[in-house]
Amino acid sequence: MARLNDLSGRSAAWLAHLHGVQGVVGSNPAAPTNLKTRKKWKQKQFPNAGQMYTSEKEFWNTVGSTKSFSDPFRIERFTKGLRSDSLIVEYGCGYGRILSLLWQEGFSNLVGFDFAPKMISRGKTESPHLDLRLLKTPFQMDLETASVDGIVLSTVLTCISETKDIQDLMKEINRVLKPSGLLYVSDFLITENEKYRPLYQRDANQFADYGTFMTSEGGKVRHFERSFIQNLMGPLDMIWYEEAPYFTMNLNPIETFHLMAVKGPSQ
Ligand SMILES: C[S@@+](CC[C@H](N)C(=O)[O-])C[C@H]1O[C@@H](n2cnc3c(N)ncnc32)[C@H](O)[C@@H]1O
Numbered sequence: 001m002a003r004l005n006d007l008s009g010r011s012a013a014w015l016a017h018l019h020g021v022q023g024v025v026g027s028n029p030a031a032p033t034n035l036k037t038r039k040k041w042k043q044k045q046f047p048n049a050g051q052m053y054t055s056e057k058e059f060w061n062t063v064g065s066t067k068s069f070s071d072p073f074r075i076e077r078f079t080k081g082l083r084s085d086s087l088i089v090e091y092g093c094g095y096g097r098i099l100s101l102l103w104q105e106g107f108s109n110l111v112g113f114d115f116a117p118k119m120i121s122r123g124k125t126e127s128p129h130l131d132l133r134l135l136k137t138p139f140q141m142d143l144e145t146a147s148v149d150g151i152v153l154s155t156v157l158t159c160i161s162e163t164k165d166i167q168d169l170m171k172e173i174n175r176v177l178k179p180s181g182l183l184y185v186s187d188f189l190i191t192e193n194e195k196y197r198p199l200y201q202r203d204a205n206q207f208a209d210y211g212t213f214m215t216s217e218g219g220k221v222r223h224f225e226r227s228f229i230q231n232l233m234g235p236l237d238m239i240w241y242e243e244a245p246y247f248t249m250n251l252n253p254i255e256t257f258h259l260m261a262v263k264g265p266s267q
Contacts, residue, residue, distance in 0.1 A: 056159055056160075056161075056219070056220055057115050057116060059217075059218060059219040059220070060114075060115070060116040060119065060159065060219075061116040061117060061118045061119070062118070063217050063218070063219070064116065064119070064219065065095075065116055065118035065119045065122055067249050068249075069094060069097055069154075069155065069249060070097075071154060071155050071186060071246065071256070072186070072244070072246070072256075072258070073098050073101060073152070073154055073184075073186065074184075074242075074258055075101055075102065075105060077184075077240065077260065078150065078152070078182065078184045078260065079102070079105060079107070079150075081182065082107070082149055082150050082182070083149075084106045084107055084108065085108070085109050086107065086109060086149035086150060087109045087111070087147060087148050087149050087150075088102055088107055088109065088110050088111075088148075088149060088150045088151075088152070089110075089111045089112070089113070089141065089143065089148050089150070089151050089152070089176070090110075090111075090112045090113070090151070090152040090153075090154065091113050091141065091151065091152070091153055091156060091169065091173070092113070092114055092115075092153060092154070092155075092156025092159065093112025093113060093114050093119075093123065093132060094114060094116075094119050094123065095119055095122040095123035095126055095127075095132075096112055096123035096126065096127045096130045096132050098152055098154050099112050099127070099130050099132075100127050100130065103127075103129065103130065110130060110131060111131045111132075111133065111143070112130060112131065112132040112133065113132075113133050113134075113135050113141050114132070114133075114134065114135065115134070115135045115138055117134055120132050120133070120134045138165070139165065139168040139169045139172050140172060141172060141176055143176045144176070145175050145176065146175075146176070146177065146178050146179065146181075147176060147178065148176045148177050148178060148181055149178055149181055149182065150181060150182040150183075150184070151173055151176070151177060151181070151182070151183050151184070152184045153169075153173075153183070153184070153185045153186070153187070154184075154185075154186050155186060155187055155188070155249075156187075157169075157185065157187045157222070157224070158187050158188050158221050158222055158223065158224075159219075159220075159221060160222070161207065161209070161212045161220050161221065161222040162208075163208070163209060163228075166232065167232075170232060170234065174235055174236070174263065177263045178263070179263055179264065179265045179266065180262060180263060180264075180265050181262070181263045182260060182261075182262055182263075183233075183236060183260065183261045183262075183263075184258075184259070184260050185229075185257075185258070185259050185260075185261070186256060186257065186258045186259075187224060187229075187256065187257060188221075188223045188224065188248070188254050188255070188256055189223060189224055189225075189226060189229075189243065189254075189255045189256065189257055190210070190211040190223045190224060190225055191223060191253070191254050191255045193253060195252050195253065196213075196223065196252070196254070199213040199214075200212075200213055200223075207220075207222075209222060210225075211223040211224060211225065215250065216250075217250070223254075224257075226257070229257060229259070233259070233261045235263070235264070236261035236262060236263055236264075237261060237262050237263075237264060238259055238260070238261045239260050239261065239262055240258075240259060240260040241257065241258070241259045242257065242258045242259070243255055243256065243257050243258075244256055244258070
């Protein structure tokens with residue numbers, strides 16, 4: 001697969017065309033595709049750039065809850081083995097974008113969890129038919145053991161930088177999934193281009209895991225090693241894995257992965 005080390009002067013539309021990825025023209029459809037114009041547009045769009053937040057939750061409850069997300073979701077793959085009444089859960093559901101897509105496809109047994117109150121209230125306003133729930137305790141979903149048919153984690157691991165927290169979330173996912181239940185994950189890989197390498201290096205002494213850094217808007221995020229993601233699937237069986245170039249919600253070129261994993265029938 002082509003690397004993204006030399007993107008200067010290349011538009012998002014060009015990348016989309018090259019890689020045949022659907023809907024890849026940046027997180028905000030209003031964003032200019034020319035990288036120079038895009039920079040100016042970003043400065044106008046993100047006046048909070050440089051502000052620091054005391055916690056990840058505060059970041060996602062303030063600047064984060066004003067964003068629009070459009071990271072691709074391979075809905076046909078995920079829903080292939082599911083029924084219209086299957087219980088599908090999204091952890092880190094934001095304002096319910098992915099659940100809305102599933103709803104439009106005829107799935108109605110949907111539950112979303114998020115730790116940012118403003119994300120949930122925005123979602124309830126925009127999509128009042130969705131069951132979006134504010135988490136009482138991080139990494140603990142108010143759901144019966146072995147009750148869920150499918151779980152989606154769409155660009156949420158990137159917000160959870162501590163390995164221990166990610167492992168706690170995976171344990172919780174394993175608890176609530178039914179035997180043969182399905183997990184879909186999409187997120188960001190460590191991308192050694194001229195945008196990210198300096199940020200990884202700048203913050204390498206500050207955070208335990210290389211690839212973790214503070215964004216210009218004060219959010220703490222992590223990009224992942226492939227091996228970390230593969231190990232993370234641990235007790236689940238990975239049945240599909242794909243990588244694709246994309247842009248972050250702040251319109252920076254990045255490499256993403258998408259995967260599906262299944263809980264064993266006897267677990
Ligand atoms: C980049 S957004 C993606 C939203 C949604 N999954 C989508 O693809 O449209 C990440 C979401 O994860 C939530 N989040 C971040 N860390 C979380 C945590 N530890 N527990 C629950 N939600 C979290 C944020 O509030 C935000 O809504």
